[in-house]
Amino acid sequence: MKQNFTVRQGALDGVEAFLSVAQHRSFRRAATELAVTPSAISQAVRALEARLGAVLFIRTTRSVGLTEAGERFLARARPAFEELVAASGAARELGQKPAGLLRLTVPRSVVPILLEPLIASFCKAYPEIEVELAASEELLDLAAGGFDAGIRMGQFINPDMVAVRLTKPFPFAIVGSPDYLARRGRPKRPDDLRDHACLRLRRSNGGLAPWSLNDNGRSIDLAVSGSFIGHDFPTLVGAAIEGVGLAQVPAPLVTGAVREKKLVRVLESFATTTPGVFLYYPGHRQIMPKLRAFIDHVKSQPGAVR
Structure with a gap:
């Protein structure tokens, strides 16, 4: 079951003043450390005691001591406050330098x-x-x-x-292996792709991506067919190199394979360009x-x- 949790406004008010007084056993020395007046320290501690519903200090004219409630609060509050200070420092460091x-x-x-x-x-x-x-x-x-x-x-x-x-910007290249093209022929027009095994890409939304071509400035989306479906471009490139079929992939991805004659670009005049x-x-x-x-x-x- 989900629990409702809220941080009350001002929940940490007075904690730093309390910790300083507990450390020095003096409201005056705590005020000096925090660069405020003794009256401000006293008011902060009284407000904290009021919120907690417990007296934290035993005060006399000559000394300051902790009550049992104060001892328990100190045992839990000091490490928690020190961790908050450390967390603030870590966040500040990341905000100031590359790390x-x-x-x-x-x-x-x-x-x-x-x-x-x-x-x-x-x-x-x-x-x-x-x-x-x-x-x-x-x-x-x-x-x-x-x-x-x-x-x-x-x-x-x-x-x-x-x-x-x-x-x-770079084009999308349609590529096939020399062996595949020797067996199936080289397409000359987009319509020729109907007679070819075209490697298809499954998008993250589950749909199959169409092949996009450019015919004299006119954008064409083709629902191609083939026996192989991959989920990313490197997989399609690997299948094309093995002669499974033609693949349409970002041109920079096959620059090396084309140079090494593992793949051949086809239908280059119909290539579309990505930004x-x-x-x-x-x-x-x-x-x-x-x-x-x-x-x-x-x-x-x-x-x-x-």
Whole structure:
């Protein structure tokens, strides 16, 4: 059963004054330590006692001692207050310098071609920052998942996000292995794809992604068919290299395979272009130094898009 829990306004008022008096056994020395008047310390302690419904100090003209209630309160309040002070210091430190855990949600396809060299150099430059990459094709909620930022192709980023460009726009390439094309022939027009085994992508929402083409400025979405379905682009690339069928994937992902003649691009004149890959994060909150350091590092790399 869910319990109702509220923090009463001013619940911590007077605790620091109490701890200082308990330490020094003096209202005057506590006032000096906290840079307030003895009267202010006395009022804070009386207000705390009133809220607790218990007397915490035994006061005489010459000494200050703790009651049994005061001893019990001190035993629990001092470590808790010290932990709050430590927590405040830790939070303040993370807000002032690049440190802590930087969590990024990214698609698998961008890790080898974009992030591996970038993350390696970033970790060397900022040893006090831990980097966690959650490779997933799902469009995760950054706040709900506890992520500082995400990386996605521009068309999938919500307009309320701040986006930092990581790559220039690039085409989607349709590729097949030389062996597959020798067996099935090379398509010349989009309609020819009906006679080919087309590798399909299952989106995180469960639907199958159509193939998008550009016919003289006219956008075409084709519901292709084939015997193989993957959940990410690297899987489709691997299947295409093995000759399972044609795949439509981001061109940078197959640059090496095309150069090594493991894959051949087809229907290049019908290729569509994506806006590119972006780092994105919520725009309504202050950027933590760890994320600012990562953004600045990205922009400082040779060949970075500015």
